[in-house]
Amino acid sequence: MSILKKxxxxxxxxxxxxxxxxxxxxxxxxxxxxxxxxYQIEMSRYAGLMKRQVIVKGSSHAHLPDQQAKLMGxxxxxxxxxxxxxDYELKKPDNVYRIMLLGDSxxxxxxxxxxxxxxxxLEARLNKEVKDSKYGRFxxxxxxxxxxxxxxxxxxxxxxxSAWEPDMVILNFFINDAEPTPTKRSPFIIQYSYLAMWLxxxxxxxxxxxxxxxxxxxxxxxxxxxxQPGLNIxxxxxxxxxxxxxxxxxxxxxxxxxxxxxxxxxxxFADIYKRVKxxxxxxxxxxxxxxxxxxxxxxxxTLWVSPDDAHPNAKAHKIIAEGIFSHLLENYFRTSKMDD
Numbered sequence: 001m002s003i004l005k006k007x008x009x010x011x012x013x014x015x016x017x018x019x020x021x022x023x024x025x026x027x028x029x030x031x032x033x034x035x036x037x038x039y040q041i042e043m044s045r046y047a048g049l050m051k052r053q054v055i056v057k058g059s060s061h062a063h064l065p066d067q068q069a070k071l072m073g074x075x076x077x078x079x080x081x082x083x084x085x086x087d088y089e090l091k092k093p094d095n096v097y098r099i100m101l102l103g104d105s106x107x108x109x110x111x112x113x114x115x116x117x118x119x120x121x122l123e124a125r126l127n128k129e130v131k132d133s134k135y136g137r138f139x140x141x142x143x144x145x146x147x148x149x150x151x152x153x154x155x156x157x158x159x160x161x162s163a164w165e166p167d168m169v170i171l172n173f174f175i176n177d178a179e180p181t182p183t184k185r186s187p188f189i190i191q192y193s194y195l196a197m198w199l200x201x202x203x204x205x206x207x208x209x210x211x212x213x214x215x216x217x218x219x220x221x222x223x224x225x226x227x228q229p230g231l232n233i234x235x236x237x238x239x240x241x242x243x244x245x246x247x248x249x250x251x252x253x254x255x256x257x258x259x260x261x262x263x264x265x266x267x268x269f270a271d272i273y274k275r276v277k278x279x280x281x282x283x284x285x286x287x288x289x290x291x292x293x294x295x296x297x298x299x300x301x302t303l304w305v306s307p308d309d310a311h312p313n314a315k316a317h318k319i320i321a322e323g324i325f326s327h328l329l330e331n332y333f334r335t336s337k338m339d340d
Contacts, residue, residue, distance in 0.1 A: 022195070029194040039309035040201035041194055042072050046146060050078060059152045060182045063145055072111035072305060084108055085119075085142045092165045095136030099123075100143060100161055102153040103172035106257050106312060107144030111305030116314040117142065121321035130333045141166070149230070150177040154237040158244055168251040168332075170324070171241060171285075173276060175259045175269050178223040180230040217268055220259070224272050235279050242284035251332070254280050255324060256290040260303045260310045263295040287331065291323040 033041050049069045051061045063082040070076070079087050092098050101107050101119050109117035123140035130138065143161060145152070153171065161169075224231055238254075245252040256276065262268050273290050280288045295316075301307065303316040312320065 026193060026195045029198060033194055033198070037072055037306065038198065038201070039072075039306065041197045043146070044197045045069070046071050046076075050076070051146075059155050061145070061147070062156075072309070074111060074113055077114075083141065083143050084114065088139055088141055088164070090164060092139075093136075096139050097126075097135040097137075097168075098139045098141065098164065098166045099168045099170060100141045100157070100164060100166035101170045101172060102157055102161065103144040103257075104148040104153075104174060104177075105144065105146035106174055107142060107172045108146055109142070109144070109317070110146060110311045111309060112312070112314055112317055116317055118317040118321035118324065119144075121318060122324055125321065125325050126328070126333070130329075144172070147182075149179050149181060150234045151181055151237045154241045154244075157241060162244065162248060162250075166250055168253060169241070169245055171252065171254045173254060173256045175220045175272065176223070178228065178231045178234045180233070216261070220269065221272070224275065235283070238280050238283040238285060246284065252285055252287065253324075253327070254285050254288040255320075256288065256292070257312075257320065258290075258292040258295055260295070260300055260312060260316065263292070263298055263300055263303070265296070267292050287327075289323065289327050291320060294319050294323045 046069070047061075050064055050067045052064050053060065054062050063078045063084075065078060065080050065082050067078040068076065076084060078084055081087070088098075099122075107117075107119065109119070114120060119140050119142040123138055126138040126140070141164060143156065145156075148156075150171070150173065157169065222228070242252060244250075256273050258267065258273075259269055270292065273292060277288045277290060295303065298319075300310070303310075303312060303319075305311045305313050
């Protein structure tokens, strides 16, 4: 018995001292990253605070209704329907032209105040400048959810979104939309420990630097190889939303949002975006706009939310809103200036 005690005593001491050191490090990490925002930690907080797992074919998660948090230094409010938006009535008023946006964290407006997102800018400009006797006002409903892909966006629209009776659906596309839908959540410790989040992020970055994992250019490129299951499921989703909106006589516009690490003439994904546009056209989506050219002449890091986060900032959202608005004017609406 005395031998067992001699063995257990130092083991227990090592365990307790290690545990206390980790607690201290966790506390210091939380203090540091409360003052100095980190993209990966903030994304993990978003998943833990504002998302719930859903058991629905084609989807992995959704927003928790009626949630509030501060993420990337910006206040975020999720309404009763699970949208980061105002509370719109489910039944569309007679004098309203309703546009529903489907998308991921770019549409959601990660790191940007709600009023500076392209959805809100678009709604304000439509109501200010478009004069059409059939519509008293415009509503632009933002249903973006972080980490959604095209499959999850279309699945959401088919199950829930169509009930809002939109006159138009804008499906926002991003380069990672061919990723397979995840089936498992991150480990508990990565969701709730700032220290674990930070270490995981640094490990991921280091693996990409030394070549153990693909850098993001190579990773995105491989998603569009013909043998990738995520690509084929994405194609099926494009055909499905085209069929749904045709049946409901709802206009469908697909907007391709560029990856902002390299923009303009050096844009790395132009060939992939052309292929995806072809996929969309083959699926019956005739209105597809690629906004990559709208960012020509811009310095990439002036468009980012933060130095380690290439999500579009308020400046980039303004460019996106302008691109969509111009297309809508050219193809669907008239402004009061045109009437003059």
